[in-house]
Amino acid sequence: MRGLAPHDPGAALMPVVDFRRLDGEVDPAVLEQALRDVTLRHHVLRTVFETTGDEPLLSVRPDTEPSFALVDLSGLPARERDRRLAGLVHGEQFAAFDLRSGPLWRVRLVRTAPREHLLTVGFFHVVSDGWACRVFVEDLLRAYRVRLGRATPQEPLDVSFRDVASWQRAALPEDGTRDDYWRRHLLPLPPEPVFPALGTPRGPDLTAEVAHRFTFDDGSVRAMRTVAWRARSTAFLSLMAAYHVLMCRLTGQSRLIGGTTTLGRATPASRQVIGQFTNNVYLELRADPGDCFLDVIRAVHTTMAEAVAHNSSFNRVARAVRPDFDAHRPWPFVWLFHYWFQSAAPAAPVLEYPELSVRQVSPRGEEALGDGPPLLALGDVAEELLPVWAQRGVPGIILDDDRRGGVMVYNRDLYDGALVADVVAEYRSVVSALLAAPDRPVREVLPARRPVLPAPAGE
Numbered sequence: 001m002r003g004l005a006p007h008d009p010g011a012a013l014m015p016v017v018d019f020r021r022l023d024g025e026v027d028p029a030v031l032e033q034a035l036r037d038v039t040l041r042h043h044v045l046r047t048v049f050e051t052t053g054d055e056p057l058l059s060v061r062p063d064t065e066p067s068f069a070l071v072d073l074s075g076l077p078a079r080e081r082d083r084r085l086a087g088l089v090h091g092e093q094f095a096a097f098d099l100r101s102g103p104l105w106r107v108r109l110v111r112t113a114p115r116e117h118l119l120t121v122g123f124f125h126v127v128s129d130g131w132a133c134r135v136f137v138e139d140l141l142r143a144y145r146v147r148l149g150r151a152t153p154q155e156p157l158d159v160s161f162r163d164v165a166s167w168q169r170a171a172l173p174e175d176g177t178r179d180d181y182w183r184r185h186l187l188p189l190p191p192e193p194v195f196p197a198l199g200t201p202r203g204p205d206l207t208a209e210v211a212h213r214f215t216f217d218d219g220s221v222r223a224m225r226t227v228a229w230r231a232r233s234t235a236f237l238s239l240m241a242a243y244h245v246l247m248c249r250l251t252g253q254s255r256l257i258g259g260t261t262t263l264g265r266a267t268p269a270s271r272q273v274i275g276q277f278t279n280n281v282y283l284e285l286r287a288d289p290g291d292c293f294l295d296v297i298r299a300v301h302t303t304m305a306e307a308v309a310h311n312s313s314f315n316r317v318a319r320a321v322r323p324d325f326d327a328h329r330p331w332p333f334v335w336l337f338h339y340w341f342q343s344a345a346p347a348a349p350v351l352e353y354p355e356l357s358v359r360q361v362s363p364r365g366e367e368a369l370g371d372g373p374p375l376l377a378l379g380d381v382a383e384e385l386l387p388v389w390a391q392r393g394v395p396g397i398i399l400d401d402d403r404r405g406g407v408m409v410y411n412r413d414l415y416d417g418a419l420v421a422d423v424v425a426e427y428r429s430v431v432s433a434l435l436a437a438p439d440r441p442v443r444e445v446l447p448a449r450r451p452v453l454p455a456p457a458g459e
Helices: 028-039 076-093 130-147 162-169 176-186 218-230 237-250 293-309 314-321 383-393 417-436
Strands: 015-024 049-050 058-059 066-070 104-111 114-125 207-215 255-261 279-286 339-343 357-360 396-399 405-411
Touching: 015 076, 028 066, 028 104, 028 130, 076 104, 076 114, 104 339, 114 130, 130 357, 176 279, 176 314, 207 417, 218 293, 218 417, 237 293, 237 314, 237 339, 237 396, 237 417, 279 293, 279 396, 405 417
Parallel strands: 066 104, 255 339, 339 396
Antiparallel strands: 015 114, 015 357, 049 058, 104 114, 207 405, 255 279, 396 405
16 A cells, blocks of 8 residues: 555555465466466556546556465464464455556465465455456466466456447447436435434444345245245345335335345356446335335336336446535535345356366355354544545445345444344345235335334424
């Protein structure tokens, strides 16, 4: 980081991190050479910010020095090795990046035993998404094996980050029809999310997001596939519909706006490029207790299709619904949703080679994420940026790619962990009940209950 503090305008603290377990022989020197090959393959790996602020200017350099380090813990006693590994993993999850000097990514190879390594890959989120991490690792392993003479070189990419960005801009035309759509469906704007905050912490040791894990039983997983098929929809949108029913029950409201995100990679070529291409969409949804679950799923499906058809950039949507948006830059925040519900990036496949096995793991190894160590921790957040930082911790659901469970991610310094646990437990119960009787009115399936989340102000 060359001494930049996290609140320096040239520093960024929003990482996307991927962890891979490598079993087999690994040559760190060859891996570093392969990193240089991947750097030349992808423009975004050589991208820096010439200017930051309201209208940042990006520049692609002809070359850059990869940020790579080998950390050897293999000779340490088991307890000390595990302690050091936990600290290193924790540090990777809040690594800052120098926007002006770059690179906006980093790789660490941690040797835990002679034939066991942990590969950590971290990106500044503005230049990479979860899918891009998968592309990076697969291209890196291919380049590594080419260097060893065990694979043939990849064909050069015939598309670039700029190409995909141009395709996205062309698919998101700035026209009044889309602006009118968002004004019709987002106004009145949510004054705030539905989860009440405990307050704003001012301590020096701030924690951002932790993950409360949940799973669905096998019967619910099977039933979800059947019910989604009957509604001519997907398991993801069906589970979102169940969460919407829950949020309406917990707030006592019939109209709420759900936020989610799309992959943003509509073509096979775009899925080979490293970059941040996800698009946020917002769904104005209404729930009538007289509707059955199948009807709710169909309504969510239709609304999602309409929202994607009218998709625009965040700035465009924000300006459409808040004409004074630009007056609050460079740190504007406009609530466009009451609750957040999204899918995790598609799981990366296991890569098996004769000499090496590569498996994606969670930050805590093979164990699933739980309500334990933070996903992201910030130890030094400037006072003036704290409100912006705190908004990352709004409780939201992230479903696993296989739809067998997920996590609710939240800021435990700002939100009540017991409330989050209760909401997650009730969500699992609501899913089970709705799946058992998808044709019956929701009011008959779910007993009446007193709202426990505050109703959105003015609604």
